[in-house]
Amino acid sequence: MEESGDSSAPDHIRRAQLKMQFQGMSKGDHETIDAYVKKLKSIAVSLAEIGSPIPDPDMVLQLLAGLPSEYLPVQKIISSRVPLPTFEEACSLVYMQEAILLQDQDPPPPLSTMEKIEATVNAAGSVSTAVGIASVALSVVGRVAAVGTVSAAVTAVGTVATVVGAVGVTASAGWKIWTALERK
Secondary structure, eight states, X not given: OHHHHHHHHHHHHHHHHHHHHHHTOXXXXXXXXXXXXXXXXXXXXXXXXXXXXXXXXXXXXXXXXXXXXXXXXXXXXXXXXXXXXXXXXXXXXXXXXXXXXXXXXXXXXXXXXXXXXXXHHXXXXXXXXXXXXXXXXXHHHHHHHHHTOHHHHHHHHHHHHHHHXXXXXXXXXXXXXXXXXXXO
16 A cells, blocks of 8 residues: 555656646747747646646647747737637647748848839839729729619729739738838
């Protein structure tokens, strides 16, 4: 009887230590998401081996709790889902957020002064062309509405939606180019 009491005491202590480690786990400043996830999984496996598995929702919540503030958008998305996504699904979303953050950190290659001028002129030209096309399309919708044919109006509205979408994409591209340019 005494032996079984002695063998459970080390398991009890080990379980308490692992749970504390798990609950205190957070992603380090220079640590990748992959390394962070592997540490969480390692502790979870160790706890399962001594008969104290961590439920999937607790894995997800600890994954989120240990993330730095840069991951707040994905934390909100995951934590607002009912039911919570699986641990693997949550990890996938966090990996995507990491990729976005890493992409944002890479500065664009420097442009020469001539390239800056050409990029600005091209972006401005594309935006003004798209805005001009949208104006024409809107006037077509007005004329079609006056004529009163439903199918022609639907076609015109589809054209306007396409043009407006193109304006948005072009304006977005132009804005990205503009913000990438060094201003002195």
